[in-house]
Amino acid sequence: MEVGLGFLGTFNTKYYYVVGIGHTERKFWFITPEVGPDATYTFGLIGDLGQTYDSNKTLTHYELNPRKGQAVLFVGDLSYADQYPNHDNVYTPLTWLQEELLKVNRSETPWLIILMHSPWYNSYNYHYMEGETMRVMNEPWFSKYRVDVVFAGHVHAYERSERVSNVAYNIVNGICKPVKDQSAPVYITIGDGGNIEGLATNMTEPQPDYSAYREASFGHATFDIKNRTHAYYSWHRNQDGYAVKADSIWFFNRFYHPVDDSTTAKS
Template identity: 45%
Template sequence: MVNGGCIIMAMFWNKRKNSMLVQLLLLSSALLSCINNGNAGVTSPFVRNEWPSVDIPLENEIFAVPKGYNAPQQVHITQGDYDGKAVIISWVTADEPGSNKVQYGLSEGKYDFTAEGTMQNYTFYNYKSGYIHQCLIDDLQYDTKYYYEIGDGDFSRRFWFRTPPQVDPDAPYKFGIIGDLGQTYNSLSTIEHCLETGAQTILFVGDLSYADRYEYHDVGVRWDSWGRFVERSAAYQPWIWSAGNHEIEYFPYMGEVIPFRNYLHRYPTPYPASKSSSPLWYAVRRASAHIIVLSSYSPFVKYTPQWTWLQEELKRVDREKTPWLIVLMHAPIYNSNDAHFMEGESMRVVFESWFCRYKVDIVFAGHVHAYERSYRISNIRYNNASSGASNPVPDKSAPVYITVGDGGNQEGLALRFRDPQPDYSAFREASYGHSTLEIKNRTHALYHWNRNDDGKRVQTDSFMLHNQYWGDNRRRRKLNKNRLHSVLDNLPLSLIL
């Protein structure tokens, strides 16, 4: 329907222009309605296993070690602070420690600045890691392309990255979302297709290398190969990391009983910037988005460190500055696949009411090796009344829940969706792919799920996401009123009655 503000504006136009305006507004409303509804209640019949779900052999050129003695490898970057003015650059030197410095500047080959990082290595069973370097570069300019160089002499390597725009409610930005990636040919297809989208930052929802499917020395070897595998993206685009179950790596038979050891040594996060006590849960602000990362495999019930931290972090969210509130986790809260069915239920009981109270826009998860999108639904009534029906109901304050555990790992696809499709499920398909979320302004973002199909990227599920905070009626009326006054102020006098 055309809102009251638009009707008033239309009255200032002559009869012909009034008719054209009304038709245009009605058409726009109809189109937005169609986009909003997406593919309602669809279980896609498309099932494709493009290549066998086996890891790419180590001798494949995709895992090639960079040429030159002690050349840096496994280069990747992530956000290094709360607001996007810093990056953490990580790399490995295999033969000796080498230089721990990063040279960087605004022109390729001309570096006006130098930062110095830290170095560590570790053992896992009888595997000994290379020398892992991590360097924080801070006090950067917003929306600026930086070039950086790491390594020594003739065997140094050069890369670049771009900082996000300044934190602002109308800053446009494009995220890629990947989960459960691994290192198969299907994984490679996902990476290459995501690069085609122009996504500026990757939101990763856990399960990186799947090295835990190997044993003994080979666990570390497959962490190394995966680091080289994702470098084509991760050395240039910040990846916002979250941990999955395949990062736990609890192996008593190998004498390895400290969870997340490989992951925590290799993939740092800026957790102190958001006052977190653990690198497994933290938050960053990037452009117009506030991104919260949770750990499905760390304690999260009442009064635990993660529960306490999230309670405080949600209070710090300022929707006037970062209108988009996004949550990343590994185990999905809503899932209609037989694989991992109901595994996220305990986290749902603890956190779902907070997601609704603070109007989280979207929750991304992985774990299930298929794609699924929900409507805005909640089950918090069941939590509050033991006699209530345990069925999700439509809830305008709830987030959209999206599972993207379809990156391409060797465990293969989760092919068994539950039948019938539950009412809360909008679209689901068992095939490989990744998602993009393109924020347009404070009120709208365009979402796509992209299927990997015969070497092509196919936009299969799309919808326009309406912001939870700026989309409520009171604020919409206020915004439309201000925009109406702005339009009227700029109308030629000849068009005003």
């Protein structure tokens, strides 16, 4: 079934839509957000959910969070196809990425958030450097266009980076280590929704300098946009109380308020 939505011009309006065919139809709804550079909005964040006891616990924990989002950003996977042929796509350059980044008018859309599945910065020994080809070819655009934050899944654990980039390398200088870069995004891996494969518990040691916080626990997060300059992010473990923040940080917008926000990190 295909769901089509035309232009929705009125904010704070509830729209209903139906997914399914015949007796499998289910009705859902959403409320259109306020529009403007200082509009507030909260996103929930869940990755690699699966269909398990732990994934149900993640969803329940999120639903009972007093600061749950108005929409959920889901960074995959939901169903797993590991035993099927061709389940991993061959990577091709994201030629559309630069075109889309060029279109973003930061005076209207201050916050630039990117979702991907395979993380570029990952200090776990699971799926280590699987996103490296994609990173090498596309990371310069993230710094050039001042992306605020990148969310990924794939690794079944939690990790948050400092603002770093690794774009200085050439065959002459040999520089190939991530460095702090206030034009770069924070990279957050949140593939800890509760998948059937379990948690990724084996980490590289010592913890790299670019890794600000990491933990192998199931959970969810919220990203709470306050205005064009500030947003509050928090990560919540399933085993904690609904309002407990295991990791949190104030984000300062890279376009309107590009000051160093790494000093506000709480581990």
